[in-house]
Amino acid sequence: MLRMLQIIKMLRIYRMPRFKVSTYPFTDYFKGFDKVEAVRRIFGEKTEEVFRNLKVEFTWIGYMWISDIDGHLIVNSRYLNNGDILDIYLDVIHELVHLKQFMEGKELFEGRFSYVERPTEIEAYRHAVEEARKLGLSDERICAYLMTEWMSDDDLKRLAKTLNVVCEQVKDKAPQ
Numbered sequence: 161m162l163r164m165l166q167i168i169k170m171l172r173i174y175r176m177p178r179f180k181v182s183t184y185p186f187t188d189y190f191k192g193f194d195k196v197e198a199v200r201r202i203f204g205e206k207t208e209e210v211f212r213n214l215k216v217e218f219t220w221i222g223y224m225w226i227s228d229i230d231g232h233l234i235v236n237s238r239y240l241n242n243g244d245i246l247d248i249y250l251d252v253i254h255e256l257v258h259l260k261q262f263m264e265g266k267e268l269f270e271g272r273f274s275y276v277e278r279p280t281e282i283e284a285y286r287h288a289v290e291e292a293r294k295l296g297l298s299d300e301r302i303c304a305y306l307m308t309e310w311m312s313d314d315d316l317k318r319l320a321k322t323l324n325v326v327c328e329q330v331k332d333k334a335p336q
């Protein structure tokens with residue numbers, strides 16, 4: 161029993177850091193984004209100012225997203241270290257669109273729409289896909305980029321259709 165209490169006390173110590181968020185300058189980890197044309201298209205003349213102020217926080221879950229509290233970028237450090245560099249690049253473009261939306265006062269996680277129909281998501285994906293095409297990626301590769309483990313085949317098909325990406329990898333389900 162005493163041991164248990166000791167362990168619980170220990171746990172409390174480990175829980176504390178969750179409330180304390182450490183953030184770092186975005187430009188310490190992501191260099192040169194302020195020179196990317198796709199990024200300048202998002203922020204225009206505010207680009208420099210945005211990157212001067214943007215912070216990044218590292219986490220152990222998910223991929224990356226924008227805090228709906230203060231607009232800083234949250235990145236899974238494992239994804240950053242081990243993920244496909246092209247996927248990461250396109251994700252940053254996608255998240256920067258969300259940052260712009262946040263700066264405009266838009267609600268990022270609005271529950272009224274499903275993920276693949278949410279206007280803020282579609283806008284972010286449009287920028288990422290446009291950049292992917294500029295880089296010369298095939299529809300197959302772009303479709304692979306769009307695929308995530310938490311998106312159903314139907315959702316992926318819907319999203320791909322909205323974005324005019326041919327997703328041949330997604331099999332049509334046999335009629336039941």
Ligand SMILES: [Zn+2]
Binds near residue numbers: 254258280281284
């Ligand atoms: Zn998004």
